[in-house]
Amino acid sequence: MLLKRWLVGDPLKTAQAAHERLSKTLALAIFSSNAISSVAYATEEILLVLILAGSAAVSWSIPVSIAILILTLILTISYRQIIYEYPAGGGAYIVARSNLGELPALIAAGALMIDYILTVAVSVAAGIAALTSAVPVLFPHREALGLTAILFIIVMNLRGVRESGKFFAVPTYFAIGALGLMVILGTIQSLIGPGAVPVAPPITAGQDGLDGVTLFLVLRAFAAGCSAVTGMEVISNGVQAFREPESKNAATTMIWMSTILAALFMGISWMAYHYGILAKADETVVSQLARLTFGSGAIYYAVQISTMLLLVLAANSAFAGFPHLSSILARDGYMPHQMASFGDRLVFSNGIFILGFFACLLLVIFHGDTHALIPLYAIGVFVSFTLSQAGMVKRWLVKRGLHWRKKLVVNGIGAITTGVATVIIATTKFMQGAWIVFLLVAILIMMFRGIRSHYKAVAEQVSLTRDTRPPRPRRNLVIMPIGGVNRSVVRAVDYARSRGGEIRAILVDVDKEETALVEIKWAQWGCGVPLVVLPSPYRSILGSILDYIEDLQQKDPDCWITVVIPEILPARWWQNILHNQRALLLKGALLFKDRVVLTDVPYHLTR
């Protein structure tokens, strides 16, 4: 407990919840790290696809990047409308549920959950790649480094939102600054400087053994680059976390975020194209660009470290979103109720643990390799993008209101664009891993529905109707199985007598001599409680007690049976293995008997 307090801080009062709101500066750090950090790998993923058609194909990276830039613009405008329309937070699940119905909402929820997990895994993997690009000696340890990073983020999140915000704001802004400086310097150099420094092998057309540039390949490159816009929905999910006026602040922050993202992404893509940078297995594209711009000195290391921090912190935005989504789902009955409860620090502790666990699992399965994880990524985000935008289209058609036609067009374009992108991603990445996501979404939907129907069945079974009359009190017989007479048993007798009613002690006769001894002792210590000695032909203490209870129940079906069990509670938890094994078996056997109620009377040992 002390360790927990030290790690996560003191509990907060409800009244403090209102103060846990974020300024725009803090919110940008928390909510935008996910989207902006994507620039660290998006360009590289595009190049990795294009290189399959030879070095010449790499020039296609510019049109592909421009297509993604346009996508970013459309998403920004579309999501601003969602932010204003859903000031309480408009995640894809909420928008789909309120406009499209249950199934689309659950598809969105499932897709988002998987994508939150992938965000953590991909961001951490890419962050570690940034680190190992600068410090190659760490390359073999990237899996362990990634796990450490995730554990670190878990602890930080258990400390609560605002403290995390402060903690994360500095490195986020530092990274934006460092990458921004690199892009500005690099772009100026490329435009007015002494000219390109060729790092990659000279571009030669029509190399042998390589495919030509096909439409499919360009679409695949686009799909890979779509990882750049993942995380753009995060602000719309968390409007509630902003200071008042929530929607306006959130919308402004969204514009800032998109501008920074677009500028960095286009800059990096341009530089990579201009300097002929290609993807390498052990060094990231951004690392190569930083080396080219700043040399291998202190500034280079600053860029790498801050990129790493930005990426590792990007994982943090998922730790804000996932537990929030889980709690909304739990409130609607699609997730276990306990997911809805606040933890000590006004955060949803259960969700944090689950997200962290699965992200670690993914990181281990894919050996901390960004490129292996990317094919699974983005598809979930784009499914939820499409459902959000489609939901808004439906909303304007039904609700109408001020300027509804203009708004309809904006979200309509959004829906069509993201829909097309979703199809492209699904088609080009299906065999590389996107099928896993579809399968998992289907499983999640079945889980959501199963949980909901279970809770519904329970509610029906326990709900009180007008016909259910208050029950009459019934008889209550207390029985107390004992194996000998000691202080723990005397204490249980003491307890049972304090509540009154008919009490019987039960002794199973497994050893005649022992039984006689217990009977003598009982005469002295039993306080007049009658002792029933049960025969035991099979030497089964448990079986004899169960038979006796069944007998009692058959004789008097209107009687409660309270089984009082004297238990020895050792001073140390591991000593439990030396005690109460029989009581445990008895409890297990009695648990499913109707009208039998168990009462443990613990006797606390001090050593």
Next chain:
Amino acid sequence: MLLKRWLVGDPLKTAQAAHERLSKTLALAIFSSNAISSVAYATEEILLVLILAGSAAVSWSIPVSIAILILTLILTISYRQIIYEYPAGGGAYIVARSNLGELPALIAAGALMIDYILTVAVSVAAGIAALTSAVPVLFPHREALGLTAILFIIVMNLRGVRESGKFFAVPTYFAIGALGLMVILGTIQSLIGPGAVPVAPPITAGQDGLDGVTLFLVLRAFAAGCSAVTGMEVISNGVQAFREPESKNAATTMIWMSTILAALFMGISWMAYHYGILAKADETVVSQLARLTFGSGAIYYAVQISTMLLLVLAANSAFAGFPHLSSILARDGYMPHQMASFGDRLVFSNGIFILGFFACLLLVIFHGDTHALIPLYAIGVFVSFTLSQAGMVKRWLVKRGLHWRKKLVVNGIGAITTGVATVIIATTKFMQGAWIVFLLVAILIMMFRGIRSHYKAVAEQVSLTRDTRPPRPRRNLVIMPIGGVNRSVVRAVDYARSRGGEIRAILVDVDKEETALVEIKWAQWGCGVPLVVLPSPYRSILGSILDYIEDLQQKDPDCWITVVIPEILPARWWQNILHNQRALLLKGALLFKDRVVLTDVPYHLTR
């Protein structure tokens, strides 16, 4: 439960226990498989050591084997005296405890426990080696095969002693017959046949790069060969399992066992020497001899399969011994009490599970390789041999009686011989793994003593003295935390009222509207039980309830507090994850409060 019944059979009455005695024929099969099966690897282990000094050194296998033969003779005579002196079973622990005191007894017990586990691991590994010698394609799967064999033996043992005996008698006798035939035919051939068929490379003296034969090497070979006599003590531990007259039958069985063991071991050693057989990685020495004697036809396969069965069944003798030793230790307070309780089938189920688990663990750690396990083996057995014999020497000196001088000399020779062998084994095998055994024995002794002193402390704390007067009945206040009003809560109210006394329902106010609703419902369904609404500044339901209980306890220190918790019991176990998480936390928090007693009132769901 049905599966369990099918696997282990119906429970037996106490009266049946007397009939679970073994005839000599069955006893030989159960108790001697351990000792006799050692011939499958003992010769090979000797050769593996000697070959380090070159092929010429292999001829030392004959004198080493003769030394082990003499050891077998001494052990047989010495143990017969133990069998007569301890008709109730004279394991090393019992002999040491009754003659030498606590520490030697615990050393013997620890050494024996480790050796039982090693017996299972080594025997099964060697059995699988016999199989893979005949069917080389199975060689890569030896680990999985070994684990399957252990699981099979566990199930067989849970079925009870006599049925296991029947099941095991046929293959044991078949193996003895097959190996006996091989030894007889092979020895006759070697003496009167057309002469030796050289299989090994011709013996050349003084090969380069090999050490000469040193005393240390010969002693190491002797130590390795000592694995031949492991298991000879098994009969003396289990005298009680024989039919009357127990001691006489056990002593006779011991002679049979030693004779068979000695004949097979010397025969195999002689044949290996005569035909120049050397140890191979993928074929056992016995397999090579069988191939040489019978060719590669059906008889060869019969020898291999029966050797395998004998070895796998040898593991079974440990499954008789280990739980028995554990139960004796448990009765003396050195092991958890539950180890002393009979299972359904008159066997010690707990011990069977523990032994099986650790044997599997060893098999996995050492990759099912006999040679890797052998250095750990034997040392434990010889420590217990020495302690048994030394205990008997002490006994004759103290007790004297008829022919005590003669008996003293016999056990004296036994003690000296086994003591010297122990020193040789410990010295030559120490670095190869014997140190692990010494370490584990030390840990086990600490565990034994820790458990014993814990039970002693508990007995002191719970024992009733004349001054402890029967306690006066005290007040009992029943409180019932609720979160809402439903059938499960109404049922708990019903239960609480059936026992009488003062009852209060407790509601923690986390949501004003919700609280008002619950209050209205309570007026209708609460049967007049007062509802206390607790404030909750920290939104911690648990914390508020705990504070309330502490308050009550401070106000009235002479009052029991019964906490009645309405619980929903789902129809399927995995649905528990969707319920009662809060009740679980509450129970955990209240468990260590004095004078607080928990009572669950389950409400059983049907779907």
